[in-house]
Amino acid sequence: VQLQASGGGVVLAGASLRLSCVISGRTSGLAGLAWFRQAPGKDREFVSAATWSGSSTYYSDSVRGRFAISKDRDKNTVYLQMNNVMPEDAGVYFCAANWGAGPGWWQSEYADWGQGTLVTVSS
Secondary structure, three states, X not given: OEEEEEOOEEEEOOOOEEEEEEEEOOXXXXXXXXXXXXXXXXXXXXXXXXXXXXXXXXXXXXXXXOEEEEEEOOOOEEEEEEOOOOHHHOEEEEEEEEOOOOOOOOHHHOOEEOXXXXXXEEO
């Protein structure tokens, strides 16, 4: 399984950006997909997750109401719609796959990771 994240770039504060993550390979057994991010000098943190088969979604407090996670199972793709982007949203965004009981908050729950896509916020 490979995950390929894309869509990062430079965005003005207050604007929107959509990230994509394409899953290549098997999806049988895939429980959920998540987005994490890592700002310079900081630890990687959970942003959002969604179950692959169901409709459950999860968000960190810092992005709830501004970001939306969605998926297209026909395209094996998960998206992160980022609205009203703030300077503190800048960082490298990673998508990750969970094959267990379902997506959670912890990095250790995710076995496969994409390479990351950089989001830079210009104010």
